[in-house]
Amino acid sequence: MFLRALVSAAALLTLAACNSGDRAPAPGAPTVQVADALCRPTPRGRQTTGCYMTLTASGADRLVSVESPDANIVQIHESRMESNMMMMQQMRDGMPLAAGQATALAPGGNHLMLLGVKEPLAVGDTVTLKLIFATAAPVEVTATVAQPVASEYDQTTAH
Numbered sequence: 001m002f003l004r005a006l007v008s009a010a011a012l013l014t015l016a017a018c019n020s021g022d023r024a025p026a027p028g029a030p031t032v033q034v035a036d037a038l039c040r041p042t043p044r045g046r047q048t049t050g051c052y053m054t055l056t057a058s059g060a061d062r063l064v065s066v067e068s069p070d071a072n073i074v075q076i077h078e079s080r081m082e083s084n085m086m087m088m089q090q091m092r093d094g095m096p097l098a099a100g101q102a103t104a105l106a107p108g109g110n111h112l113m114l115l116g117v118k119e120p121l122a123v124g125d126t127v128t129l130k131l132i133f134a135t136a137a138p139v140e141v142t143a144t145v146a147q148p149v150a151s152e153y154d155q156t157t158a159h
Contacts (some may be wrong), residue, residue, distance in 0.1 A: 005012060005107055016052045029135045030059030032097065037112065037129065037143035050077075051129065051143055052105045053111040057097040062134040064094035072116025072129045088113075094134070107148055123144045 032055055039048070039051040055063065068075040068095075076091045095110055096105050105111045112129070121127065125145040132138045 004157055028062045029137070030057045030097075030099070030133075032057045032061065032063075032131070032133055032136045032139055034131065034139055034141050037141045037145045038148055039112075039121060039127045039145050040147065041123050041125075041145050042117050044120075047115070047117045049114050049117060051109065051114060051127065052106065052148055053112075053141065053143065054103070055097055055103045055131075057099060057103075057133075057136065058101045059135075061097045061130050062094045063097060063131060064134050065132045067130040067132070068114060068128055070118055070121075071114035072118070072136070073114075074129065075113045075115065076110070077113045078110050097133075123147070 035054045035056070036049070037053040040049045042049045063076060066076065068074050077088050078091050078095075079086055079088045081087070088157045090113075093109070095103070095105075098152050103110075114127070123146055127145060129137055129141045129143055131141060
């Protein structure tokens with residue numbers, strides 16, 4: 001009887017150690033603050049949109065991936081001018097975050113791209129995003145669906 005209880009306790013401890021897949025941050029690991037999270041509404045008939053926010057890490061880190069129950073895929077993208085054309089490309093190695101400096105994800109620059117949006121997004125809706133970092137604990141964010149403040153870039157593109 002004692003042996004059975006001991007084996008059961010060991011099994012429970014093993015399961016607890018492997019629970020949700022979210023790892024605990026290492027002692028002294030950076031933390032990341034998120035501000036002004038916003039995703040654009042989806043244009044009629046489209047299932048892609050951009051999301052923007054400001055990230056501030058307490059120590060050097062890297063945004064390595066993003067998940068959302070509201071889209072099939074979320075990619076970290078950079079936009080840059082090439083041959084007088086705005087080009088967008090996935091940042092496969094993630095996006096570096098400098099210690100103590102605000103890093104903006106904004107129209108015309110680095111941003112998150114939601115692909116395969118499951119339901120049309122309208123102004124006033126919200127989008128759940130889980131930001132995963134190289135060393136900081138994951139951060140879950142609720143982004144508001146709205147149009148970002150107009151800029152020169154916004155006059156030439158839809159995301």
